[in-house]
Amino acid sequence: xxxxxxxxxxxxxxxxxxxxxxxxxxxxxxxxxxxxxxxxxxxxxxxxxxxxxxxxxxxxxxxxxxxxxxxxxxxxxxxxxxxxxxxxxxxxxxxxxxxxxxxxxxxxxxxxxxxxxxxxxxxxxxxxxxxxxxxxxxxxxxxxxxxxxxxxxxxxxxxxxxxxxxxxxxxxxxxxxxxxxxxxxxxxxxxxxxxxxxxxxxxxxxxxxxxxxxxxxxxxxxxxxxxxxxxxxxxxxxxxxxxxxxxxxxxxxxxxxxxxxxxxxxxxxxxxxxxxxxxxxxxxxxxxxxxxxxxxxxxxxxxxxxxxxxxxxxxxxxxxxxxxxxxxxxxxxxxxxxxxxxxxxxxxxxxxxxxxxxxxxxxxxxxxxxxxxxxxxxxxxxxxxxxxxxxxxxxxx
Amino acid sequence: xxxxxxxxxxxxxxxxxxxxxxxxxxxxxxxxxxxxxxxxxxxxxxxxxxxxxxxxxxxxxxxxxxxxxxxxxxxxxxxxxxxxxxxxxxxxxxxxxxxxxxxxxxxxxxxxxxxxxxxxxxxxxxxxxxxxxxxxxxxxxxxxxxxxxxxxxxxxxxxxxxxxxxxxxxxxxxxxxxxxxxxxxxxxxxxxxxxxxxxxxxxxxxxxxxxxxxxxxxxxxxxxxxxxxxxxxxxxxxxxxxxxxxxxxxxxxxxxxxxxxxxxxxxxxxxxxxxxxxxxxxxxxxxxxxxxxxxxxxxxxxxxxxxxxxxxxxxxxxxxxxxxxxxxxxxxxxxxxxxxxxxxxxxxxxxxxxxxxxxxxxxxxxxxxxxxxxxxxxxxxxxxxxxxxxxxxxxxxxxxxxxxxxxxxxxxxxxxxxxxxxxxxxxxxxxxxxxxxxxxxxxxxxxxxxxxxxxxxxxxxxxxxxxxxxxxxxxxxxxxxxxxxxxxxxxxxxxxxxxxxxxxxxxxxxxxxxxxxxxxxxx
Numbered sequence: 001x002x003x004x005x006x007x008x009x010x011x012x013x014x015x016x017x018x019x020x021x022x023x024x025x026x027x028x029x030x031x032x033x034x035x036x037x038x039x040x041x042x043x044x045x046x047x048x049x050x051x052x053x054x055x056x057x058x059x060x061x062x063x064x065x066x067x068x069x070x071x072x073x074x075x076x077x078x079x080x081x082x083x084x085x086x087x088x089x090x091x092x093x094x095x096x097x098x099x100x101x102x103x104x105x106x107x108x109x110x111x112x113x114x115x116x117x118x119x120x121x122x123x124x125x126x127x128x129x130x131x132x133x134x135x136x137x138x139x140x141x142x143x144x145x146x147x148x149x150x151x152x153x154x155x156x157x158x159x160x161x162x163x164x165x166x167x168x169x170x171x172x173x174x175x176x177x178x179x180x181x182x183x184x185x186x187x188x189x190x191x192x193x194x195x196x197x198x199x200x201x202x203x204x205x206x207x208x209x210x211x212x213x214x215x216x217x218x219x220x221x222x223x224x225x226x227x228x229x230x231x232x233x234x235x236x237x238x239x240x241x242x243x244x245x246x247x248x249x250x251x252x253x254x255x256x257x258x259x260x261x262x263x264x265x266x267x268x269x270x271x272x273x274x275x276x277x278x279x280x281x282x283x284x285x286x287x288x289x290x291x292x293x294x295x296x297x298x299x300x301x302x303x304x305x306x307x308x309x310x311x312x313x314x315x316x317x318x319x320x321x322x323x324x325x326x327x328x329x330x331x332x333x334x335x336x337x338x339x340x341x342x343x344x345x346x347x348x349x350x351x352x353x354x355x356x357x358x359x360x361x362x363x364x365x366x367x368x369x370x371x372x373x374x375x376x377x378x379x380x381x382x383x384x385x386x387x388x389x390x391x392x393x394x395x396x397x
Numbered sequence: 398x399x400x401x402x403x404x405x406x407x408x409x410x411x412x413x414x415x416x417x418x419x420x421x422x423x424x425x426x427x428x429x430x431x432x433x434x435x436x437x438x439x440x441x442x443x444x445x446x447x448x449x450x451x452x453x454x455x456x457x458x459x460x461x462x463x464x465x466x467x468x469x470x471x472x473x474x475x476x477x478x479x480x481x482x483x484x485x486x487x488x489x490x491x492x493x494x495x496x497x498x499x500x501x502x503x504x505x506x507x508x509x510x511x512x513x514x515x516x517x518x519x520x521x522x523x524x525x526x527x528x529x530x531x532x533x534x535x536x537x538x539x540x541x542x543x544x545x546x547x548x549x550x551x552x553x554x555x556x557x558x559x560x561x562x563x564x565x566x567x568x569x570x571x572x573x574x575x576x577x578x579x580x581x582x583x584x585x586x587x588x589x590x591x592x593x594x595x596x597x598x599x600x601x602x603x604x605x606x607x608x609x610x611x612x613x614x615x616x617x618x619x620x621x622x623x624x625x626x627x628x629x630x631x632x633x634x635x636x637x638x639x640x641x642x643x644x645x646x647x648x649x650x651x652x653x654x655x656x657x658x659x660x661x662x663x664x665x666x667x668x669x670x671x672x673x674x675x676x677x678x679x680x681x682x683x684x685x686x687x688x689x690x691x692x693x694x695x696x697x698x699x700x701x702x703x704x705x706x707x708x709x710x711x712x713x714x715x716x717x718x719x720x721x722x723x724x725x726x727x728x729x730x731x732x733x734x735x736x737x738x739x740x741x742x743x744x745x746x747x748x749x750x751x752x753x754x755x756x757x758x759x760x761x762x763x764x765x766x767x768x769x770x771x772x773x774x775x776x777x778x779x780x781x782x783x784x785x786x787x788x789x790x791x792x793x794x795x796x797x798x799x800x801x802x803x804x805x806x807x808x809x810x811x812x813x814x815x816x817x818x819x820x821x822x823x824x825x826x827x828x829x830x831x832x833x834x835x836x837x838x839x840x841x842x843x844x845x846x847x848x849x850x851x852x853x854x855x856x857x858x859x860x861x862x863x864x865x866x867x868x869x870x871x872x873x874x875x876x877x878x879x880x881x882x883x884x885x886x887x888x889x890x891x892x893x894x895x896x897x898x899x900x901x902x903x904x905x906x907x908x909x910x911x912x913x914x915x916x917x918x919x920x
Contacts, residue, residue, distance in 0.1 A: 019827050040828050042799045043892035072827025075890055101887065129888075130662050130852055327661040391872065 005064070010085035010154055019126040021070040021078060023085040028064040032056055038070035051075050055082040059093035076165035077125040080157040087153065095160065095189075103132075103167030108196035110226065110251050112172060113137050113389055114292055114321040115337040116330045119176075121146035122155035128162050131171075134327040135334070138172035143186050144179075144201050152182050156189045163193040172196045174228070187212065191219035196226060197251060202259065203229040204236045209246035216249065224249060228294070232256035233263050237278045240285030253286040254294035254323070255279065270306070272313075283318035297323030304332050311336035338390035339383045347383035350376060408901075408915075415839055417912040418901050422507075422531065422551045424569070426904075429911040432842060437767050437909070442568030444611045456585040456623055458638045463616060464497040466637040467574065470612035472498065475505045475530070476573035479610065481603035482512035483578070483590055483739060487649030490578035490616050492519040493641070499528045507551070509570060510534040511561060511602035512805045516649070524549060533570065534561075535795075535805020536903075544902050545801045547918035553802070553903030555795055555916075557810035558602065558738070559764025559771065560906050565605045567767060569910055575606035575613045577630060578644045582617035586635025587628035590740075591750045593619030595645045598719070598740030598749050599757035600629045607634045618644045629757060655720040655742045657699060658692035662852040666821050667696035669873065670780055670850045675704045676871040677864050679778050679817055682710050683733075687779040687812055689718035689741075693821045694780045702726050716763065716776055719745035719755065727755060736772060738763055738808060764811035766908040771814070779815035783822050785836045788878050790843030790858045792820055793836040795905060798829055800837055800897050800919045810908050813845035817864065824851040830885045830892065832856075832878065837895070839914040840905055849878060856881055896920075 011022040021038075034056075038048055052068055066085075070078065076098040083096050117138035120131045123146070131139050141162060147155040159175060176199035177186035187198070200212055209229055216224040227249045231237050237255070244253045257268055257275050266274035279295070286293035295314035298307045311322050311333050322333050339347065349367050354377045357365045365372040387393040408416045411428035419426055427435060452458065460466040472478065478498070480491040491510060496519075498506060504527050508520060511534065518539035523529045531551030536544050544553045556564055564570045579588035580595045590597040595618060607613050613635045620640050625632075658664060674680040680701065688698040698715075699722055705711065706729075714734040717723050721744030726732045734754040740746050748755045763772045773779075784803060785793040797803045812818065822831045832851070847864060849856040854876035857865050868875060903916040 042895060043829060044890055046893060047890050072829060074828055074888065099887075130665075133665065133852055134661065328664065 005090045008085050008088035008090075010088060011081045017071040019072050019074070019077070019129065021068060021073045021081050023081050024067040025061075025085050025089045026065045026067075027089070030063060032062055033065035035065065035067045036070070037068070038072075040070065040072050047075065048078060051078045052082050055079055055086060055096045058096045059083070059086045059091040061086055061091055064089075073125065074129070074165070076161040077158065080125075080161045081154070084154040084157050095157075098161060098165045100164050101167040103169065104164055105194060106168070106170075106173065108172070108194075108226065111292075113385065114172065114252055114294055115386070115389070116322060116324050116333040117172075117174060117294070118324045118327060118330060119146065119297065122159045123147045123151045125158055125162070128158075128166060131327075132166065132168035134330050135169075136171050136324060136327070136330050137321065138174045138197070139168050140174040140176050140199060140323075142176045143182075144176045152178065156186055160189045160193060163190060163195060174199060176201060176230075184215070187215055188219060191216055191225065194223070197228050198225045199254075200227060200229045201256070202232045202236065203243050204233055205239055206242040206246035209243055209250060213247040213249045226251040228252040228254055230254050230256050231278070231282060232259040234260070237281050240281050241288055244285045244289035244291050250289070250291050252292040252294050252320075253282055253289070255282045255296055257296040258299075279314070279317055279319075287318065292320045293318055294321040295319040295323070297325055298329065299325060301326045301328065307332050308336045334390060337386060338392060339387050341392075343383055344387045344392060347380035347387075350380035351384055354380075411912065413839055413842060413913060415914040417904060417915050418552070421554060421904055421912070422533075427911045429907050429913045432844060435909045435911050437567060439567075441566050442571065442609060444609060452636075456632070458586055458632075458635060459584050459620075460637045460639055462497075463493055463576075463614070463639050463641065464500055466614045466639045467494070467497055467501060470574055470614060470636050472501070472503065472506075472574050472612075474503055475507075477507045477509050477571060479509040479572045479575045479606045480511070481577060481600065481606065482510060482514065483597040483600055483602055484595060484645040484650050485597075486514040486516045487595070487646040488514065488516060488578060489643060489645045490576060490641075491517055493616070494576045495520055495523045495528055499523055499526065503528060505530040508532045508534065509572060511558065512807065513537070513540055515539065535807070536802050537804055541802030545796075545916065545919050547898075547900060547902050549902065552901060553916065554906060555806055555903055556906045557764065557806040557908055558760040558808045559766055559773070559811035560806070560908050560910065562605045562760040562765045563767045563908065563910055564906070565609045566765065567910060572606055572610035573612065575603070575610035577603045577607060577613065577615050577635075579615045579617040579630065580644070581619045581621055581625055582615050582630075582638060583621050583623040583625035583632065584638055585623050585625075586613070586615045586630070586632030586638050587623070587625040588615050588617065588630040588632075588635075589625060589627055590629060591627075591746065593617070594643070594647055595619075595650055596647075596743075596746050597650050598746045599737065601738060601757055601759035603630060604759040604761060607631065612636045614639060616641055616644060618642060651740060651746060652742045655695060655722070657696050657722075660692070662823055663693045664696055665852050666823065666850050667693050668700045669855055670697050670819055670821050670848075671700035671704055672871075673819070673848065673850065673855060673868065673873060674701060674778055675708065676873055677817075677867040680704060680708070680710055683713040684710075684777045685712055685714045685716070685775065687716035687718075687773075687776050687815060688723075689781075691782055693782065694718075695720060695722065697780050697821060698722055698726070702731055705731050716758075716772060716779075719748065721745065724748040724752075724755070727752060736763070760808075760811075764808055764908070766811075767910075771811075773808075773811045774814040776812070776815040778817045778819060779812040780819045780821050781809055781812055783809075783820045783831070783841075785831055785833050786820055786822060786846070786849050786878075787833050787836045787843070788882055790846040790849065790856075790878070791836045791839055792841040792843075792846050793838045794840045796838040796916060798833070798837055799895060800917060802903065802916060806840060806905070810841055813841050814908075817847045817861075818845060819848040819850055820846060821850050824853045824881060825885055825889050828889045830882075830889050832882050832885055834882070838905060838916055842913075849881075851881060853884060854881055
């Protein structure tokens with residue numbers, strides 16, 4: 001407790017701040033002073049002040065002065081920024097959370113579709129407000145590469161509060177944590193808040209997955225989130241199968257091509273030959289371990305044709321999904337992940353045959369004169385699921 | 398006189414349930430009587446009869462300076478001076494007019510712009526010094542703040558583009574001197590906006606002024622020999638022509654190329670709106686639409702264009718707000734004609750100059766409610782913005798939710814006459830809810846607003862059962878407007894009640910000249 005109390009600040013500064021706020025704390029001996037300016041003060045002045053005081057009380061701040069300059073931030077953002085500032089000042093106390101959103105308790109599903117996952121920078125609340133509206137199969141609140149080192153603590157609290165206060169619709173609730181000590185702190189902050197899946201960056205050995213899984217079980221018990229390890233180095237790719245099979249919490253395996261290319265000394269190209277083995281290995285390892293292989297992100301935001309070609313190629317290699325860095329990429333990905341009419345027709349024939357065989361109690365499935373093996377049936381069922389998700393087919397269930 | 402008017406004004410509740418003054422700037426008013434509830438009577442206004450005896454036979458009406466011109470037409474204390482806003486924030490002429498009036502030593506003028514822009518904050522000092530008594534026209538930025546703080550001597554009067562024509566035509570506003578900034582003109586006073594350094598496309602907003610004003614001065618920086626073709630403004634209505642170095646800053650008049658928004662939320666709203674038009678069957682061969690150059694409505698036109706192309710559908714005509722995107726649609730044959738109220742970029746200006754089916758319109762043809770019909774009501778779908786929409790679908794475009802004047806009405810009220818009117822709005826802006834219980838200022842009655850499209854879903858006015866039925870089977874996110882409001886209450890929090898005074902600072906007119914609502918002074 002007896003940490004030294006110092007001046008601190010949190011939040012962005014500058015002219016063009018929107019939906020965010022800046023908080024400053026100055027130590028002092030008098031009763032806590034609060035100077036509040038807000039562009040929405042006429043609408044929310046009282047609730048903003050109440051929110052700031054709530055955090056100050058929870059962290060035992062009775063003296064000094066707080067200055068808050070608000071530019072229309074939502075309450076969970078205000079809570080996170082004030083908490084960050086006061087923790088930076090040396091105060092400590094329990095987390096201060098806002099009222100949970102109605103959709104914050106959405107259940108997780110192990111084998112759900114993961115065609116698209118939208119990365120949202122963990123330190124930019126403005127970008128989080130609508131992230132759930134674009135129909136991405138997953139939203140990744142990112143604590144790692146998109147957050148500068150000095151803002152890791154701020155992003156951690158923002159992401160934690162966003163998980164509580166925001167409704168992400170039908171999207172899977174995902175968080176990419178940091179490596180090492182920061183990653184451990186990330187897990188502790190987010191684990192209790194119904195994260196569906198945690199992305200582990202730069203995994204190189206199965207032991208890292210085992211350790212993360214154990215920690216998550218400690219923190220969240222039976223509700224421990226699923227894991228999606230990211231392979232970003234030659235060593236990680238080399239150990240791909242062990243990593244994918246390290247723990248039953250693993251539901252998918254993906255790879256990060258930017259870092260991998262750097263380590264390989266082979267710049268990333270459109271053709272992608274430099275990462276061909278890594279991508280193939282990821283697919284093989286994931287399938288062997290019974291988890292979903294997910295492809296790397298496509299970084300061209302306005303290159304729709306390039307993205308579509310990329311998705312088709314990766315899908316052709318066996319990947320089940322793609323990373324997105326802009327909402328505009330999501331419909332393109334979903335379109336390109338959809339089966340062709342011919343694929344769908346074939347898959348439907350197999351699925352129907354399988355159901356018929358089941359009804360008749362037959363062990364083997366036949367389409368026409370051809371026998372069909374169980375993996376082919378499973379693949380056909382997945383194709384039908386993709387078609388339903390793409391709106392090509394109306395689900396009978 | 399204005400001082401007394403404000404305090405004398407008795408307030409009365411109009412048909413929309415809003416409190417409005419009965420007297421505005423000394424003139425008796427008719428309170429809003431409901432949609433279609435007011436019928437005009439009497440004859441149109443007209444300037445005095447003039448004679449060629451008083452004008453040069455060689456047609457050369459050039460005068461040395463603007464000040465000289467203002468003196469020559471007899472501008473004097475208390476008169477009404479009008480300007481137009483085709484030069485937008487690049488306009489230099491309105492400021493020149495009042496600087497010259499100040500130099501002459503005039504007082505108590507009423508400025509009657511077709512709209513004002515931030516560049517016109519210059520007029521604040523002329524109000525402070527008494528040159529200008531008050532403004533009847535849109536006020537935003539510093540002028541809006543000045544008015545809402547109650548510093549103006551008279552009441553502001555906000556009219557739509559069509560309502561401004563109606564007010565002039567019906568004699569509610571008598572323009573003593575119209576000063577028309579003209580990108581190209583000849584010495585006789587024929588003028589157009591199609592070329593010259595300050596080319597802005599057309600001069601429709603100045604047309605009423607040229608016809609009804611007692612005296613008309615054309616100010617140009619591109620004098621051409623007679624005849625200036627085409628004559629969007631006819632020299633036969635013009636008293637004097639003044640040549641100046643520059644009538645405005647071209648960079649702030651039209652943009653080189655119009656940029657489409659890159660905001661994912663706005664793009665989503667635009668796409669949902671375009672898909673709604675397709676799903677509801679509004680988008681069919683020969684249909685018509687109105688879309689402006691605002692970020693979201695421009696993106697709407699682009700999405701609609703894609704849907705039209707893939708469905709093999711072409712529009713009969715489009716009203717705009719032309720931009721390069723609309724021009725491309727015209728060239729591709731996706732639009733049969735552009736009926737253009739104002740051009741927003743250089744492609745729009747060039748197209749209007751060169752394409753026979755890209756024509757200029759005026760508030761008379763497009764919007765005037767006291768005419769024999771107008772184009773606005775013939776449009777199948779109009780997409781518009783708003784600062785607030787309430788759960789009864791009433792819209793506000795003039796004030797911020799704290800009550801400060803923010804925008805003019807523009808053609809917004811007039812466009813509500815379209816068969817289907819859609820408001821494309823974010824559900825909230827920086828925690829400020831756009832969907833509210835009751836609009837701060839009523840600009841458009843909810844019975845004329847059919848669809849509200851937000852990034853969180855589409856609300857259809859329950860009065861439009863036909864639209865609800867038409868989109869029933871689609872995968873569009875159709876939601877009850879109360880649901881959207883409830884979601885915002887959770888997301889943003891329930892806002893406090895706003896405090897405002899009971900002192901009117903401006904009124905909002907409806908398209909028929911009746912008083913729809915009041916803007917109140919804020920502290």
